[in-house]
Amino acid sequence: MSQPSSGGSNIEDLYLQSYSFTTAAAIIGSVDRKVFVLLRDGKTLFGVLRTFDQFANLVLHDGIERIYLQETKEYAESEKPELYVIRGENVVMVGELDIDKEDEAIKDYKKIDFKKAQTIWNEERKAAKLEHFNESEIFHKKGLALPYLNTTF
Amino acid sequence: MLPIFMLMSLKGQPLLIELKTGETINGTLESVDNWMNLVLKEAIKSDFQGDQFSKCDEIYIKGTQIKCLRLSNDIIDKLKEQQQQQQQQQQRDHYGGGYRNNNSGNGGYNQNRQGGGNNRYNNNRGGRGGRFNGQNRQGGYNNNNNNGRGGYHNRNNRSNNNNTGNTNANNNANNNQ
Numbered sequence: 001m002s003q004p005s006s007g008g009s010n011i012e013d014l015y016l017q018s019y020s021f022t023t024a025a026a027i028i029g030s031v032d033r034k035v036f037v038l039l040r041d042g043k044t045l046f047g048v049l050r051t052f053d054q055f056a057n058l059v060l061h062d063g064i065e066r067i068y069l070q071e072t073k074e075y076a077e078s079e080k081p082e083l084y085v086i087r088g089e090n091v092v093m094v095g096e097l098d099i100d101k102e103d104e105a106i107k108d109y110k111k112i113d114f115k116k117a118q119t120i121w122n123e124e125r126k127a128a129k130l131e132h133f134n135e136s137e138i139f140h141k142k143g144l145a146l147p148y149l150n151t152t153f
Numbered sequence: 154m155l156p157i158f159m160l161m162s163l164k165g166q167p168l169l170i171e172l173k174t175g176e177t178i179n180g181t182l183e184s185v186d187n188w189m190n191l192v193l194k195e196a197i198k199s200d201f202q203g204d205q206f207s208k209c210d211e212i213y214i215k216g217t218q219i220k221c222l223r224l225s226n227d228i229i230d231k232l233k234e235q236q237q238q239q240q241q242q243q244q245r246d247h248y249g250g251g252y253r254n255n256n257s258g259n260g261g262y263n264q265n266r267q268g269g270g271n272n273r274y275n276n277n278r279g280g281r282g283g284r285f286n287g288q289n290r291q292g293g294y295n296n297n298n299n300n301g302r303g304g305y306h307n308r309n310n311r312s313n314n315n316n317t318g319n320t321n322a323n324n325n326a327n328n329n330q
Contacts, residue, residue: 057189
């Protein structure tokens with residue numbers, strides 16, 4: 001990876017050569033492509049990645065939030081696409097989407113109203129948080145510790 | 154263009170801030186700084202549940218507490234126009250400049266690196282923009298621009314194409330020195 005194989009053909013290699021930081025540099029391959037972003041609070045955003053920086057602050061064009069409800073096989077999308085500027089510390093992962101296969105995941109899912117889906121999803125998260133809390137109590141009584149729930153919800 | 158600099162050019166725009174706590178603040182952007190601390194005017198703060206809490210004339214938000222910002226989608230088109238105008242201005246002003254001619258100097262490793270890349274490829278390929286041109290990525294709105302190259306990221310590529318005669322002459326001259 002320190003030297004490009006042939007001049008100009010492996011473009012990503014050339015970029016990595018010149019970047020002094022390597023962690024966020026990998027995002028450069030996804031610019032101007034449709035990506036999905038997973039945030040620390042569990043939200044999944046979809047949009048076209050326009051720009052980023054070394055902290056992985058992202059700018060997403062035509063961004064929508066999609067909520068998946070696994071139990072009832074339903075999903076919901078926010079109505080209007082917006083320009084998202086996401087602070088990098090809240091990003092768990094960024095992934096490039098294959099536009100052809102994009103809709104396969106929600107093939108069997110039924111689309112429902114976004115506000116309703118939001119309330120259901122919030123309830124699920126609250127329940128999961130409570131469950132984690134209760135489990136930690138049990139562990140603590142025995143003198144053990146559960147791993148820290150590092151999510152912002 | 155880096156995200157923070159993009160924010161700086163969005164002063165006066167209405168936007169929605171979502172904090173890490175889930176609270177949302179609507180307001181018009183008054184100022185930004187390098188740490189993403191914001192001052193909003195005419196702000197309305199609400200809890201995630203939707204119960205409106207309070208309205209303030211002016212609110213200062215610490216950057217570390219922000220989760221994300223949401224703005225209207227059309228802003229990007231306005232921004233691109235602004236940038237194009239700025240660049241044309243700078244091309245005219247810096248015509249006599251050297252290697253750095255293409256780097257308008259607005260922060261960011263991205264642009265400088267592409268400036269370097271551009272100059273390299275320009276000489277080899279007879280003056281077209283560099284890598285991104287070859288890949289021919291078609292962003293949605295980019296089709297109006299030259300060959301569907303990316304927006305902010307490829308700002309310098311674009312400018313090279315627009316003033317092909319001028320900048321390539323400059324580049325060739327500089328590299329021959």
